[in-house]
Amino acid sequence: MKMFDQLKKIMLVYFVLAFFVLSDAKLDDEECVSPTLQVNPIWLDMQGLIQEQMIKRDLYRQGDIIVSVPGKSGTTWTMNIVHQIRSGGDPEVRDIYEQVAWLEFFETPYQTIDELLHKFSAFPTWFPRAFKSHSAIGQKHLDYKKELKYIIVMRDPRDAAASFAPFMAAHSKEFIDWFGVGEMFASFGDADSIWNSDLQRGGDENIQFLKSFWPYRKKENVLVMHYADMMKNHVETIKKVMQFMGYDHPVSVFDNILEYTSYEWMKEHAEKFSVQHLTKTPVLEKGGMVRKASIGEGKQALSADSLKAFDTKLDMELSAEQKEWLLRGGPLP
Numbered sequence: 604m605k606m607f608d609q610l611k612k613i614m615l616v617y618f619v620l621a622f623f624v625l626s627d628a629k630l631d632d633e634e635c636v637s638p639t640l641q642v643n644p645i646w647l648d649m650q651g652l653i654q655e656q657m658i659k660r661d662l663y664r665q666g667d668i669i670v671s672v673p674g675k676s677g678t679t680w681t682m683n684i685v686h687q688i689r690s691g692g693d694p695e696v697r698d699i700y701e702q703v704a705w706l707e708f709f710e711t712p713y714q715t716i717d718e719l720l721h722k723f724s725a726f727p728t729w730f731p732r733a734f735k736s737h738s739a740i741g742q743k744h745l746d747y748k749k750e751l752k753y754i755i756v757m758r759d760p761r762d763a764a765a766s767f768a769p770f771m772a773a774h775s776k777e778f779i780d781w782f783g784v785g786e787m788f789a790s791f792g793d794a795d796s797i798w799n800s801d802l803q804r805g806g807d808e809n810i811q812f813l814k815s816f817w818p819y820r821k822k823e824n825v826l827v828m829h830y831a832d833m834m835k836n837h838v839e840t841i842k843k844v845m846q847f848m849g850y851d852h853p854v855s856v857f858d859n860i861l862e863y864t865s866y867e868w869m870k871e872h873a874e875k876f877s878v879q880h881l882t883k884t885p886v887l888e889k890g891g892m893v894r895k896a897s898i899g900e901g902k903q904a905l906s907a908d909s910l911k912a913f914d915t916k917l918d919m920e921l922s923a924e925q926k927e928w929l930l931r932g933g934p935l936p
Contacts, residue, residue, distance in 0.1 A: 694863055
């Protein structure tokens with residue numbers, strides 16, 4: 604797409620600027636101040652530079668939790684599940700993105716990586732930090748580390764495509780204008796246009812995600828779930844994540860966690876999940892993140908040509924077991 608080619612050219616300027624602000628040293632106590640020059644052409648760190656510095660500077664803590672999920676595949680829901688479990692139930696959470704940091708997100712067009720790393724290092728130490736990433740283990744410097752915990756969720760990529768269109772349309776005009784990417788957003792339309800953009804690359808984004816984490820799926824510090832299974836059994840999902848995280852809450856607390864992670868509660872408090880307070884302007888319109896997704900909706904949202912090409916790609920890239928699990932969930936092969 605022409606707009607993404609333009610964005611990649613802009614990114615070259617960013618890489619040159621980033622070269623001067625990155626350091627191999629550990630963080631010191633000096634205050635980090637944003638430059639006045641825009642160094643981030645978009646809020647998404649497309650190259651994984653933030654994750655790279657987390658590894659290079661050894662900034663992860665024992666027990667940190669990585670919520671690793673492709674776009675529109677249950678990321679925010681899983682973030683909330685993790686936060687509600689570690690907090691013992693937090694109905695007063697203001698913005699889930701203030702509690703679970705995104706490892707690929709610049710909060711302003713001027714924010715440096717050093718600023719973000721200082722912010723992450725200032726998080727409380729009395730419970731595990733949690734981070735969101737749209738990278739899989741092994742992608743964009745999201746390396747496997749035995750002292751971390753990884754919660755991976757995947758969804759039928761076709762259904763993710765159906766969710767992408769309303770999600771992209773829900774971004775606030777103020778936020779888009781702040782980064783100056785109105786023309787790029789105007790290029791997004793229906794599910795098919797997003798499916799064939801760099802966001803999903805005809806489903807290849809999800810296929811490569813699966814292939815990257817697959818060798819680690821049986822590690823004891825890796826939990827892999829499928830969105831369809833989470834939708835079918837909310838209670839078992841919370842039990843599974845709670846056990847993986849090492850918590851044993853009493854029934855009264857467990858019931859609260861169930862409530863605060865339900866679709867009904869999250870929809871009623873949609874402003875808590877729409878990135879309203881992380882930046883100076885809301886990222887999304889209120890309610891722009893939480894929607895009632897249905898299993899199989901992608902088959903109606905995508906064109907016959909897109910569906911056929913994707914099926915061919917699946918057969919070329921994945922084993923029969925991997926394909927079956929990616930599309931339908933169930934026991935992990």
